[in-house]
Amino acid sequence: MKPEPLGFFEKVYEVARLVPYGRVTSYGAIAKYLGASRSARIVGYAMNSSHNKDVPAHRVVNRNGLLTGKHHFEGTNLMQQLLENEGVKVIDNQIQNFKEVFWDPSKALLDETS
DNA sequence: TCAATGACCTGCC
DNA sequence: GGGCAGGCCATTG
Numbered sequence: 001m002k003p004e005p006l007g008f009f010e011k012v013y014e015v016a017r018l019v020p021y022g023r024v025t026s027y028g029a030i031a032k033y034l035g036a037s038r039s040a041r042i043v044g045y046a047m048n049s050s051h052n053k054d055v056p057a058h059r060v061v062n063r064n065g066l067l068t069g070k071h072h073f074e075g076t077n078l079m080q081q082l083l084e085n086e087g088v089k090v091i092d093n094q095i096q097n098f099k100e101v102f103w104d105p106s107k108a109l110l111d112e113t114s
Numbered sequence: 115t116c117a118a119t120g121a122c123c124t125g126c127c
Numbered sequence: 128g129g130g131c132a133g134g135c136c137a138t139t140g
Contacts, residue, residue, distance in 0.1 A: 026123095027121075027122055027123080028122070028124095031122085037123075037124085038122095038124085039122090039123095040123050041120060041121090041122045041123080043121085044121040044122060045121075045122095046121095047121055060121080061121085063122075063123065067121090069121030070121085071121080072121060
């Protein structure tokens with residue numbers, strides 16, 4: 001369980017932690033930032049292991065802005081509650097204004113003057 | 115070691 | 128423009 005010291009997972013955790021408050025990102029965005037847009041599934045898999053980490057997995061959703069992984073949280077609406085608590089409008093597991101709350105790692109890290 | 119699965123994405127019909 | 132199928136990389140049984 002230790003392919004590399006700083007493998008894909010760690011990178012995913014890093015980006016997930018870099019997600020600002022009230023902002024969300026997508027698996028594809030992280031994967032793309034890591035240079036593995038085709039390995040978007042791995043990013044989600046990393047989140048699965050991020051349960052024990054301090055990774056805000058609730059800020060990470062799919063490309064459609066749908067809380068696909070909310071099923072993996074404690075409660076059924078915990079993920080939604082967390083996002084709403086941060087100011088993100090979530091209705092029926094669907095993030096409203098996803099385009100506005102969307103946080104692109106590559107773009108944000110590239111231009112931090114947001 | 116092999117095979118199947120998975121919080122997805124992209125491309126094609 | 129919408130829906131369906133395949134593929135990608137890594138982990139677990």
